[in-house]
Amino acid sequence: xxxxxxxxxxxxxxxxxxxxxxxxxxxxxxxxxxxxxxxxxxxxxxxxxxxxxxxxxxxxxxxxxxxxxxxxxxxxxxxxxxxxxxxxxxxxxxxxxxxxxxxxxxxxxxxxxxxxxxxxxxxxxxxxxxxxxxxxxxxxxxxxxxxxxxxxxxxxxxxxxxxxxxxxxxxxxxxxxxxxxxxxxxxxxxxxxxxxxxxxxxxxxxxxxxxxxxxxxxxxxxxxxxxxxxxxxxxxxxxxxxxxxxxxxxxxxxxxxxxxxxxxxxxxxxxxxxxxxxxxxxxxxxxxxxxxxxxxxxxxxxxxxxxxxxxxxxxxxxxxxxxxxxxxxxxxxxxxxxxxxxxxxxxxxxxxxxxxxxxxxxxxxxxxxxxxxxxxxxxxxxxxxxxxxxxxxxxxxxxxxxxxxxxxxxxxxxxxxxxxxxxxxxxxxxxxxxxxxxxxxxxxxxxxxxxxxxxxxxxxxxxxxxxxxxxxxxxxxxxxxxxxxxxxxxxxxxxxxxxxxxxxxx
Numbered sequence: 052x053x054x055x056x057x058x059x060x061x062x063x064x065x066x067x068x069x070x071x072x073x074x075x076x077x078x079x080x081x082x083x084x085x086x087x088x089x090x091x092x093x094x095x096x097x098x099x100x101x102x103x104x105x106x107x108x109x110x111x112x113x114x115x116x117x118x119x120x121x122x123x124x125x126x127x128x129x130x131x132x133x134x135x136x137x138x139x140x141x142x143x144x145x146x147x148x149x150x151x152x153x154x155x156x157x158x159x160x161x162x163x164x165x166x167x168x169x170x171x172x173x174x175x176x177x178x179x180x181x182x183x184x185x186x187x188x189x190x191x192x193x194x195x196x197x198x199x200x201x202x203x204x205x206x207x208x209x210x211x212x213x214x215x216x217x218x219x220x221x222x223x224x225x226x227x228x229x230x231x232x233x234x235x236x237x238x239x240x241x242x243x244x245x246x247x248x249x250x251x252x253x254x255x256x257x258x259x260x261x262x263x264x265x266x267x268x269x270x271x272x273x274x275x276x277x278x279x280x281x282x283x284x285x286x287x288x289x290x291x292x293x294x295x296x297x298x299x300x301x302x303x304x305x306x307x308x309x310x311x312x313x314x315x316x317x318x319x320x321x322x323x324x325x326x327x328x329x330x331x332x333x334x335x336x337x338x339x340x341x342x343x344x345x346x347x348x349x350x351x352x353x354x355x356x357x358x359x360x361x362x363x364x365x366x367x368x369x370x371x372x373x374x375x376x377x378x379x380x381x382x383x384x385x386x387x388x389x390x391x392x393x394x395x396x397x398x399x400x401x402x403x404x405x406x407x408x409x410x411x412x413x414x415x416x417x418x419x420x421x422x423x424x425x426x427x428x429x430x431x432x433x434x435x436x437x438x439x440x441x442x443x444x445x446x447x448x449x450x451x452x453x454x455x456x457x458x459x460x461x462x463x464x465x466x467x468x469x470x471x472x473x474x475x476x477x478x479x480x481x482x483x484x485x486x487x488x489x490x491x492x493x494x495x496x497x498x499x500x501x502x503x504x505x506x507x508x509x510x511x512x513x514x515x516x517x518x519x520x521x522x523x524x525x526x527x528x529x530x531x532x533x534x535x536x537x538x539x540x541x542x543x544x545x546x547x548x549x550x551x552x553x554x555x556x557x
Contacts (some may be wrong), residue, residue: 058097064310065343072115072144075543076135076530079144082115085140086148100167109378110157115148119541121190121396127398128390132491136367137542148195153336156184171218175226178210187335189395199337200395201245202237220263242395245341246325247284247330248488253277268308270315276300280321283331298322298349313358320351327382327403333395337396337537340391340400341384347405353377372414381439382407386447386489399491407440410449429475430456436484447483451494451534452480476501482534495539498531500524525550 055061068087073080090107119137122128131138161179168174187201213226232251236244257274278294304317330343361369387400412435419428432454437446450480459474464470482494504522528547532539 056291060095060096060156062093063091069146071146072141073545074144076528076546077543079138079142080117081137081140082118082151082541082543083148084115084148086113087111089145095325102165103169104163106159106161108157112153113148114153114155114336116151116153116336116338116536117542118151120538121151121335123396125390125392125455127395140542150188151335151338152188154186154188154199158182168214171364172216174216175213176211177487179308180206189333189335190330191395193312195241198239198241200240200242200333203244203246204233204235204237206233206235207231222261223259224442225258228257229253229272241333243287244284245330247282247329248366249282249325249329250279251278251280252316253279265462266273266309269306269348270304270308272303274302282325282522284329286332296322300349311358312359313356313486313534315356316385317354317356318352322349322350323382329437330403333393333398334401335402336392336540337397339386339537340393340398342400342405343403344405344484347403348380350382350504351379352381352525364420368416370416373412375411376409378408378410379445380405382406383448385445385486386491388488388491406442407469408446409440410435410437411445412436427462428457429459429460430454437485444486447486447489448486448535449484451482454478467510469506472504472507472509473506474501474503477532479531485534491540494534495532497530498533499527500529500531500542501526518552518554518556520550520552520554522550522552523552527545 066087066089069085071084073083088111089109090105093106094105096103097472118139119131122131122138127138159179159181162177164176166174170197183203183205184202185201185205186199188196188198189200190196190198191198206410207230209230211226211228212224215222215224224419230251230253232249232253234246234249234251236246236248253276255274255276257272259270259272261268261270277299278297281298282294283292285291300320300322302317302319304315306313306315311338326341326343327344328343328347330341333339333340334341355374356497357373359371359373361371382403382405384401385404390397390399411431415430415432417428417430420426421428432452434452435450437449438444439446455475455477457473459471459473461469461471477498477500479498481497485494502522502524503526504520506521507519509517509519525545525547530546533544533545536544
């Protein structure tokens with residue numbers, strides 16, 4: 052970064068990442084490599100009461116998909132579910148990425164302005180455009196590996212104008228936003244698009260208020276949206292369908308905060324997305340068949356969130372977060388317990404459905420700093436429960452209970468350097484609550500992981516700094532699988548995983 056003129060600052064950030072195949076304690080996880088390239092340029096300027104920022108960014112990622120998750124027939128798939136070693140695995144990790152794989156690119160340009168009308172009132176103007184491109188490649192015959200089976204382009208543009216008023220005891224804002232979204236499946240894939248042609252226009256008005264009454268703070272917000280969405284597609288029977296939707300949606304919240312305690316009541320009504328209503332095809336990146344349901348309607352949720360600090364006199368910090376969500380019409384995916392055979396192979400089916408449901412849980416954080424020893428102790432834990440109220444059955448894909456204690460030590464070295472060391476333990480419990488009729492195999496056993504890291508920060512007197520980070524996940528090379536990872540049907544999780552990062556700052 053650097054000044055290119057008075058009150059004008061140019062900044063650049065970028066990164067290049069790459070990895071070869073990952074590996075479990077017993078075998079290589081073939082075709083799990085990754086390449087990633089990110090660049091961003093920001094231009095900041097300020098002139099009297101006007102501040103302006105423009106940015107341009109590019110993101111590119113090429114990700115290999117576990118080869119063992121793509122299986123050609125039902126016999127091999129059923130055998131794969133009971134094998135200790137996956138069908139497809141090399142003797143050692145490789146750095147190449149082959150099919151199946153996913154390639155994504157994001158192009159973004161944006162602008163943000165703030166005009167100070169006076170010391171307390173500010174006008175904000177923002178606009179932006181983003182183009183997302185996603186291609187997924189499967190294993191195909193006849194020299195067709197270079198032709199994607201999924202080829203999507205999503206273009207989004209938006210403009211937002213808002214005004215806020217801010218004093219020591221009062222904050223208010225009011226704004227208007229418009230966005231246009233185009234979903235364009237590309238031709239030439241030789242397969243049915245998983246998501247169809249769609250145009251979506253959204254107009255929203257929003258406002259927020261936060262008022263400090265001394266020891267008590269009141270806050271609230273309201274957002275209203277009018278959405279117009281046009282979808283065009285061919286059914287499997289080759290019937291041409293055009294559908295138009297124009298729902299009115301909202302989000303509202305009201306809450307109080309007092310001495311660190313906080314309670315928040317909210318309600319949100321959202322529109323079912325394109326996947327939930329119209330998806331119909333193989334999703335190679337997830338190795339599943341995804342099917343939406345055009346009968347699915349808007350989803351609504353009523354939420355209560357509480358933040359509870361527990362004051363102590365011995366330097367310990369204890370925080371608990373409690374939450375409860377009630378859905379009159381919850382949208383989620385139900386997995387088929389048996390696979391389906393297609394021309395591209397055998398896959399399990401994810402079907403979007405809608406039911407009454409509720410979700411609740413708790414997050415716990417405990418911290419303690421021992422300043423004279425430069426030590427920080429921490430413990431985090433979370434538990435979530437969910438139930439389909441229509442059939443009194445657990446919801447799928449609920450994160451199991453986990454607990455994560457850790458210890459870190461930081462000290463200053465000579466020549467303006469800083470050293471940090473840390474170690475932590477992760478306990479990932481076996482999933483206790485899950486829909487029995489929607490899993491192919493029982494959830495895996497609990498896992499015990501140990502992770503460690505070291506970090507050195509080097510600062511110079513000139514405009515240059517460097518940070519070196521060395522990490523090692525699963526230090527004991529523990530053999531395990533996790534409930535939320537669909538690859539658990541085919542392979543173990545990653546074993547010992549060392550990484551090295553070098554970050555430079557100018």
